[in-house]
Amino acid sequence: MDLLNIIVQGILLGGLYALFAAGLSLIFGVMKLVNVAHGDLIVVAAYFAYFVMQLLGIGPFTSLIVVVPVIALVGYILQRGLLNFTLGDDLPPLLVTISLSIIIQNVLLLLFTHDSRKLYGGAIEMASWRVTQDMAIGVLPVIQFVIAVLIIGGLQLLFYRSAVGRAFRATSDDREIAQLMGIDNNHIFAIAMALSLAVVAVAGVFIAVRTTFNPFYGPQLLIFGFEAIIIGGLGSLWGTLAGGIVLGLAQAIGGHINVGLPFTAGHLAFLAVLIIRPEGLFPKAVQ
Amino acid sequence: MPLLEVTNLKAFYGDFQALFGISMSVEAGQVVSVIGANGAGKSTLLRSIVGMLKAAPGMIRFDGEPIGGVGTAKLVTRGITMVPEGRRLFPSLSVEENLMIGGQLGRPGPWSLERVYGLFPALKDRRGQRSMSLSGGQQQMVSIGRALMSNPRLLLCDEISLGLAPILVQEIFQMLPSIVAEGTTVIVVEQDVMQALAASDHVYCLQEGRISLEGPSRTLDRGAIRAAYFGV
Amino acid sequence: MTAIDQGSAPVGEAKPRSGFQVTHTSLSSRLGLIFWAGLVVVLIAVPYWGDRQTMRLLTEIYSFLALASLWNLLAGYAGLVSVGQQAFVGLGGYTLYLLALWGGFNPILGLPLAGLIGFVVSIPIIFLLLRLRGAYFTIGSWVVAELFLQIFQLVPAVGGGSGISLPAAVVKSIAASRDGREFLIYWIFLALVVAVLAVIVLLLRTRYGLALTAIRDNEMAAKSNGIDVNRTRTIVFVVAAAATSMVGSMIFLQKLSITPFSAFSFNDWTVNMIFITVIGGIGHVEGPIIGTIIYFVLREYLADYASTYLIILGLVAIVIMLRAPKGIWGLVADRYGWQLFPLARRLKRRESSPTASPQPGTGH
Numbered sequence: 031m032d033l034l035n036i037i038v039q040g041i042l043l044g045g046l047y048a049l050f051a052a053g054l055s056l057i058f059g060v061m062k063l064v065n066v067a068h069g070d071l072i073v074v075a076a077y078f079a080y081f082v083m084q085l086l087g088i089g090p091f092t093s094l095i096v097v098v099p100v101i102a103l104v105g106y107i108l109q110r111g112l113l114n115f116t117l118g119d120d121l122p123p124l125l126v127t128i129s130l131s132i133i134i135q136n137v138l139l140l141l142f143t144h145d146s147r148k149l150y151g152g153a154i155e156m157a158s159w160r161v162t163q164d165m166a167i168g169v170l171p172v173i174q175f176v177i178a179v180l181i182i183g184g185l186q187l188l189f190y191r192s193a194v195g196r197a198f199r200a201t202s203d204d205r206e207i208a209q210l211m212g213i214d215n216n217h218i219f220a221i222a223m224a225l226s227l228a229v230v231a232v233a234g235v236f237i238a239v240r241t242t243f244n245p246f247y248g249p250q251l252l253i254f255g256f257e258a259i260i261i262g263g264l265g266s267l268w269g270t271l272a273g274g275i276v277l278g279l280a281q282a283i284g285g286h287i288n289v290g291l292p293f294t295a296g297h298l299a300f301l302a303v304l305i306i307r308p309e310g311l312f313p314k315a316v317q
Numbered sequence: 318m319p320l321l322e323v324t325n326l327k328a329f330y331g332d333f334q335a336l337f338g339i340s341m342s343v344e345a346g347q348v349v350s351v352i353g354a355n356g357a358g359k360s361t362l363l364r365s366i367v368g369m370l371k372a373a374p375g376m377i378r379f380d381g382e383p384i385g386g387v388g389t390a391k392l393v394t395r396g397i398t399m400v401p402e403g404r405r406l407f408p409s410l411s412v413e414e415n416l417m418i419g420g421q422l423g424r425p426g427p428w429s430l431e432r433v434y435g436l437f438p439a440l441k442d443r444r445g446q447r448s449m450s451l452s453g454g455q456q457q458m459v460s461i462g463r464a465l466m467s468n469p470r471l472l473l474c475d476e477i478s479l480g481l482a483p484i485l486v487q488e489i490f491q492m493l494p495s496i497v498a499e500g501t502t503v504i505v506v507e508q509d510v511m512q513a514l515a516a517s518d519h520v521y522c523l524q525e526g527r528i529s530l531e532g533p534s535r536t537l538d539r540g541a542i543r544a545a546y547f548g549v
Numbered sequence: 550m551t552a553i554d555q556g557s558a559p560v561g562e563a564k565p566r567s568g569f570q571v572t573h574t575s576l577s578s579r580l581g582l583i584f585w586a587g588l589v590v591v592l593i594a595v596p597y598w599g600d601r602q603t604m605r606l607l608t609e610i611y612s613f614l615a616l617a618s619l620w621n622l623l624a625g626y627a628g629l630v631s632v633g634q635q636a637f638v639g640l641g642g643y644t645l646y647l648l649a650l651w652g653g654f655n656p657i658l659g660l661p662l663a664g665l666i667g668f669v670v671s672i673p674i675i676f677l678l679l680r681l682r683g684a685y686f687t688i689g690s691w692v693v694a695e696l697f698l699q700i701f702q703l704v705p706a707v708g709g710g711s712g713i714s715l716p717a718a719v720v721k722s723i724a725a726s727r728d729g730r731e732f733l734i735y736w737i738f739l740a741l742v743v744a745v746l747a748v749i750v751l752l753l754r755t756r757y758g759l760a761l762t763a764i765r766d767n768e769m770a771a772k773s774n775g776i777d778v779n780r781t782r783t784i785v786f787v788v789a790a791a792a793t794s795m796v797g798s799m800i801f802l803q804k805l806s807i808t809p810f811s812a813f814s815f816n817d818w819t820v821n822m823i824f825i826t827v828i829g830g831i832g833h834v835e836g837p838i839i840g841t842i843i844y845f846v847l848r849e850y851l852a853d854y855a856s857t858y859l860i861i862l863g864l865v866a867i868v869i870m871l872r873a874p875k876g877i878w879g880l881v882a883d884r885y886g887w888q889l890f891p892l893a894r895r896l897k898r899r900e901s902s903p904t905a906s907p908q909p910g911t912g913h
Contacts, residue, residue: 064684133863136856209389212422
C-alpha cells in the first residue's frame with residue numbers, strides 16, 4: 031500500500047509539473063521563444079502572492095484573484111516591452127532571458143532576503159481523504175491536480191476552438207501572413223505571454239503552498255517544466271501532462287528509495303527518455 | 318478622388334533599390350492590372366501598398382489619407398488586403414479555419430463564410446480538411462476567399478495564376494467581376510499578360526522598377542506593350 | 550558587377566598567373582601580436598615585483614578570461630549556448646582533489662588529468678545534448694550540471710555534501726615554500742590562459758574555424774555546403790570541456806577546499822562567463838578580454854553590492870543584446886576594422902603588379 035500511496039503522490043505532483051510545462055510550451059508553440067526566466071517568474075508569482083496575502087490578510091487561493099491578473103499583465107508588458115524585440119534570431123532571446131533570470135533572482139534577493147518562505151493554506155493543507163485502511167490521499171494535491179488538468183484542457187480548447195487560438199496557430203505558422211488577417215504580431219505575442227504567465231501564477235501559488243521557496247528556486251522549476259515537456263514529447267499539451275506525471279512518478283519513487291534522491295531520479299528519467307526515445311513518449315505527429 | 322493614389326513611390330530592400338518613383342492612381346470600382354517581367358518590382362509594389370515594406374507617408378494615399386508606413390494589420394482594418402504570392406495558407410488550420418481567420422476582424426460587408434462558399438462551392442465540401450491537402454487551384458480559391466472575408470475595399474492579388482492550369486486561371490479571373498460588383502476595387506499583378514489585359518480596365522507595365530507604359534487595357538497597342546514589358 | 554575580378558585577358562593572350570591568397574594578418578593584428586608578446590613578458594615577471602594580493606587578483610582574472618573565452622567559443626562560434634559549463638569546472642576541481650587524495654601525487658599532475666577526464670566525460674554528454682535544439686540544448690546543459698551537483702552531494706566517497714579539503718601534506722608537495730607555491734600556481738594560471746587563447750585563435754584559423762563561423766552565421770547554409778555541423782560542434786564542445794576542467798582544477802587547487810556547491814555553482818562560474826562574454830562581445834575573440842576588464846573594474850566599485858552588481862550587469866547585457874549584439878568590442882572593431890588577433894580572412898590577389906586591394910574581410 032505504501033507503494034500505491036507513492037504512485038498516487040507522484041501522479042498528483044505530476045499535474046503541477048505539467049502546469050509549469052504548459053506555460054513554457056505555449057510560448058514556444060506560438061513564437062518559438064523559450065523563456066529561460068520562466069521558473070523565476072513562477073517564483074515571482076509566489077512572492078507576489080505572499081505579499082498580497084500579508085497586505086490583505088487573505089489565503090493563498092483567494093489571493094489568486096489578484097495575483098493571476100497582475101502577473102498576466104506583467105507578462106503582457108514584458109513581452110511587448112522587451113521580448114518582442116528579441117525575436118528573430120536564436121541568440122538574443124536566449125541571452126536576454128538568461129540575463130532576466132539572473133536579474134529577477136537578485137531583485138527578489140534584495141527585496142525578500144535569502145529566507146525560505148511558504149504560503150500557508152490553513153486547514154486544507156492537512157486535510158485528507160481516507161481511501162482505504164492504510165491509505166489516505168491529501169485533499170490539496172487532488173484539488174491541485176484537478177485544477178491543473180482543467181487548465182490544460184482549457185488551453186487545448188482555447189487553442190483549437192477559439193478565435194484567439196486560431197490567431198495563435200496562424201501566427202505560429204506564418205507570422206507575416208497573419209498580419210494580413212489583421213493580427214498585430216506585437217499584440218498577439220503579448221497576449222500569449224500574458225496567458226502563459228496567468229498559468230504560471232496559478233502554478234506558483236500551488237507550489238508555494240506545498241513547499242518552501244526562496245529567490246533561487248526558479249531554475250529548479252524551469253527544469254521540471256522542461257523535463258516534463260521532453261519526456262512527454264513536443265507539440266502536445268496532453269503529452270506534456272503525461273510527461274509531468276511520469277516525472278512526478280520518477281521523483282516519488284526515487285524519493286522513496288533514498289530521501290536525497292527525488293530530483294536526481296527525475297533527471298535520470300529525463301536522460302533515459304532522451305537516450306531511448308528522444309522524440310518523447312507521446313509526441314505529436316505533425317510539426 | 319481616386320481610391321488609391323501612389324505618388325513617386327521608392328522602395329528598398331536594404332541597400333538595393335527596387336522601385337524608382339512609381340506613380341499610379343486607382344479609381345473605386347476599377348480592376349487595374351500591373352504586368353512586367355520577373356524582378357520588375359510588381360510584388361514590391363503590392364507589398365509597399367499593403368504595408369509590408371516601409372514607405373514614406375505621402376507616397377501612398379488611400380481615400381486621400383496618407384498610409385505609407387502604416388502597419389499591415391492596421392491597413393487590413395481600414396480595408397486593404399492582399400492575396401499573397403504562392404497562396405500561403407496556414408498549414409495548421411483547416412480550410413474553414415483559414416477562411417474564418419480571414420474574417421477575424423469582423424469588418425462589415427457583403428462577404429461571409431456562406432457567400433465565399435457560394436463563390437467557391439468546391440471548398441464547402443472540403444471545409445474540414447487540412448488546407449494543404451487541397452489541389453493548387455483549390456488552395457488559390459481558399460486564399461482568395463480568405464482575403465475576401467475581411468471585406469476589403471481594395472484587394473491586391475499577387476500572381477494568382479501562378480502554377481495553375483489555364484482553365485482554372487480563366488475560371489478564377491471570371492469571378493473578378495462579381496467581386497468588384499460587391500464593392501471591392503482590385504489590383505492584379507500578373508505574369509499572364511493576356512489574362513491580365515482581358516480582366517482589367519487599366520494596365521500599368523513595370524520594367525526594372527519603373528513604369529514603362531500605362532493605359533486602358535482594351536485599347537493599348539500590343540506592340541507597345543511588348544516593348545514596354547521587355548524594355549526593348 | 551562582383552568585387553572580385555578574375556582579371557580577364559584579351560583573347561589570344563595567355564592569362565596572367567593571377568590567383569588568390571588567403572592572409573590572416575593586417576597591420577592592426579601585427580601590432581596586436583607585438584602588444585600581446587610584450588604584455589605576457591610583463592605578466593610573467595609579476596611575482597618578482599607584485600605582492601600576493603596582486604597575484605591573486607591576476608590569477609582570478611586569468612581564470613575568468615579563460616572560462617569566458619571558452620564559453621565564447623561554444624556560444625559565439627559553435628552556436629551552443631551552454632549554461633552547464635560549471636559541471637566541468639567542478640569536475641576538474643574534483644579530479645585534482647581525488648587524485649591528490651587517493652594517489653598522493655603532486656596535485657599539479659591533476660591538471661592534465663582534469664583535462665583528460667573532462668574530455669572523456671563530455672563525449673556522452675554532447676552526444677545526448679545534441680538531440681536538443683537551440684534553447685532546449687541550453688536548459689539540458691543545466692540539467693546535466695544539476696545532476697553533477699546532486700551526484701557529488703550524494704556520494705560519500707567524494708566527500709558528500711561537505712566536500713574535501715586539500716590535506717596539508719599534499720599542499721606542501723606542490724612546492725616547499727608558500728611563496729614557491731604562489732609563484733608556481735600563478736605561472737601555471739598564466740600559461741593556462743595564454744594556452745587557451747592560443748588554442749582558440751589557432752582553431753579559428755583552421756578549416757574548423759571557418760566551419761564554425763559559417764555555422765554561427767547560417768546553420769542551414771553551412772549544412773548545404775557540406776559542413777558536418779554536429780561533428781564540428783562535438784569537437785568544439787569536448788575541447789572546451791577539457792580546457793574548462795583544467796581551469797577548474799587550478800581554481801580549486803588555489804582554494805584549498807572543494808564542496809559540491811562551490812564546485813558546480815552556476816552563480817560563481819557560469820554567470821560570469823556569460824556576462825563577460827556578452828558585454829565584451831560575443832563571437833569575437835577579443836570580446837571576453839574587454840569583458841573581463843570591464844567586469845573587474847566594475848567589481849572594484851560595486852564589490853559591496855553583490856546583488857546590485859549582478860542586476861546591473863544583467864541590465865547592461867540585455868541592453869547590449871538589443872542594441873549592440875556584438876558587444877562593446879564589436880561596436881569598436883566593426884567601426885574601425887580593428888583586430889587584435891590575426892584571424893580575419895582576406896583575399897589578396899597574388900600578382901606581380903599588385904593593383905589589388907584587400908576585399909572586405911570575411912570577419913572572424
